[in-house]
Amino acid sequence: MFVRIATDRSPRPNSLRDFGMTSDSNTIVSLSEFTYKKGTEVYGEKEPAEYVYQVKVGAVRSYKLLTDGRRQIGAFHLPGDIFGLENGGAHRFTAEAIIDTTVHLIRRQSLELVAKSDVMVAKNLFRMTTANLHHAEDHMLLLGRKTSLERVAAFLLEMDKRLTAAGVIALPMSRRDIADYLGLTLETVSRALSRLHELGVLGFVGNTQRQIVLQDRAKLASLDLQS
Amino acid sequence: MFVRIATDRSPRPNSLRDFGMTSDSNTIVSLSEFTYKKGTEVYGEKEPAEYVYQVKVGAVRSYKLLTDGRRQIGAFHLPGDIFGLENGGAHRFTAEAIIDTTVHLIRRQSLELVAKSDVMVAKNLFRMTTANLHHAEDHMLLLGRKTSLERVAAFLLEMDKRLTAAGVIALPMSRRDIADYLGLTLETVSRALSRLHELGVLGFVGNTQRQIVLQDRAKLASLDLQS
DNA sequence: CGGGGGCTTGAGGCCACTCAACGATAGTGG
DNA sequence: CCACTATCGTTGAGTGGCCTCAAGCCCCCG
Numbered sequence A, B: 001m002f003v004r005i006a007t008d009r010s011p012r013p014n015s016l017r018d019f020g021m022t023s024d025s026n027t028i029v030s031l032s033e034f035t036y037k038k039g040t041e042v043y044g045e046k047e048p049a050e051y052v053y054q055v056k057v058g059a060v061r062s063y064k065l066l067t068d069g070r071r072q073i074g075a076f077h078l079p080g081d082i083f084g085l086e087n088g089g090a091h092r093f094t095a096e097a098i099i100d101t102t103v104h105l106i107r108r109q110s111l112e113l114v115a116k117s118d119v120m121v122a123k124n125l126f127r128m129t130t131a132n133l134h135h136a137e138d139h140m141l142l143l144g145r146k147t148s149l150e151r152v153a154a155f156l157l158e159m160d161k162r163l164t165a166a167g168v169i170a171l172p173m174s175r176r177d178i179a180d181y182l183g184l185t186l187e188t189v190s191r192a193l194s195r196l197h198e199l200g201v202l203g204f205v206g207n208t209q210r211q212i213v214l215q216d217r218a219k220l221a222s223l224d225l226q227s
Numbered sequence C: 001c002g003g004g005g006g007c008t009t010g011a012g013g014c015c016a017c018t019c020a021a022c023g024a025t026a027g028t029g030g
Numbered sequence D: 001c002c003a004c005t006a007t008c009g010t011t012g013a014g015t016g017g018c019c020t021c022a023a024g025c026c027c028c029c030g
Helices: A108-117 A119-145 A148-163 A175-182 A186-198 A217-223 B108-117 B119-145 B148-163 B175-182 B186-198 B217-223
Strands: A032-036 A041-043 A051-057 A060-065 A071-077 A094-097 A101-107 A168-170 A202-204 A211-214 B032-036 B041-043 B051-057 B060-065 B071-077 B094-097 B101-107 B168-170 B202-204 B211-214
Touching: A051 A108, A060 A175, A060 B119, A071 A119, A071 A175, A071 B119, A101 A108, A108 A119, A119 A148, A119 B071, A119 B119, A148 A168, A148 A175, A148 A186, A148 A211, A148 A217, A175 A186, A186 A202, B051 B108, B060 B175, B071 B119, B071 B175, B101 B108, B108 B119, B119 B148, B148 B168, B148 B175, B148 B186, B148 B211, B148 B217, B175 B186, B186 B202
Parallel strands: none
Antiparallel strands: A032 A101, A041 A094, A051 A101, A060 A071, A060 A094, A168 A211, A202 A211, B032 B101, B041 B094, B051 B101, B060 B071, B060 B094, B168 B211, B202 B211
16 A cells, blocks of 8 residues: 545556556556546646556547637547557646546556566557557548548447447447547537438437447448548 | 569669667668659558658658548658658558658568667657657647648648748648648638738748748747647 | 649638527436 | 426527639749
8 A cells, every 4th residue: 555645536546457468478567446537537638647547447538629629539548448658758638537437547657667678568558559540540531531421420430349239339428529529510410410310320229319229330331431 | 682573663772871770789770762753652551561761852741542532641751751660561551752752761671670679779669650649649639620721820830840941941742732631622721821921921932832931930820729 | 835733813602610499318406 | 206407419590611613823844
């Protein structure tokens, strides 16, 4: 047990478990767990990056703000995803819990220490950074050149791959979050979803608007163009 | 000397020089030089990544295409820049010479071999990938949330930092290239530049439209919002 | 001198944004 | 249990910023 300054969003260490960053040699690094309430900040842009996080349950949004409040969400982090991995000392995004979210976390320092001696861990860090880069590259194409319908179709396909359970996409994020991820307004996202509903591409489960069933994945895929 | 299949854009080895990837231990990796004519392809998207490149003189654009021809340029590569660095086996963009361009090139295989034993080289590769990621993250904000004037202002500030000589920005790329980088049309880019000209922010050198002088960098910076 | 590419500028149109109203749901407190 | 409120989502009407289409200029180059 160690002492920690109490702040609202200071993680409290709970357990010691595999962070998914161990190598074949079974190196174990100290690991904590923490839960963030819906809407609370995990870290802010330009803050020193002290921890690296992995979503256990819940969902997190990473975004940048312009001075007048316009927001661009760069990524959603869903269960299993690792985020907050920064090479420089500071975070490039603000990260917030979209819903109540439990994360595993590890001190960046410990991770770098392990990476120095463990080639597998170093490789994994590189691989994750590369994966982030690829996602950002694809997202630039979406933001720069796709229509609203294409963007929403691409979003649904991405979410389908990442969080579908039992044929239902249970979206944790609001229309506004989706809009800020896709470079649109929430009204435009809503209209696109209604249109896809009319087209018979998707359906809603029950009375909620956040549970979606893909009824025609092929047609949806044809609406999102390939690169 | 070694045999090589002759194709239009196959690099021909010329010399052996420092690629900027040597470490303190002075490891030298085999290095070639090649010149691409204006408009020719360096490599295509999804091609296996055999080489890594560094621009010696000239300029290169990296882009993705949608099936219907819409184009998004992800980055411009200017003298000193390294590009074509891929972790997976395949290139994520198509790369073309914007003007006659001479590059240094190195086999990816050799580079990875060196990186395995040389920590400094490995670190440099990591650092470059991170730099690419940061650029992409900033560009997502631009593409998703900035107005046309803000985009063009940001573009000019970026180019000013990267290729100004003697107070003049000598742009190698066309209005169409700029537009496809900024997620706009060439007409909108042209109108934004005219507007900045009217505002006294910039001036053109001689009769050419590709040599620009920043007359009021402060005002330009105020037009591009901060994150 | 004719042709073509690059750039600018104007006119009009459209897609996404803005503004607004309304319904549904969940949480709160009397 | 029922207002009351706040949040979220949908939908409509109208606007506007950027796109589309077009004309014309300039420069380069054959």
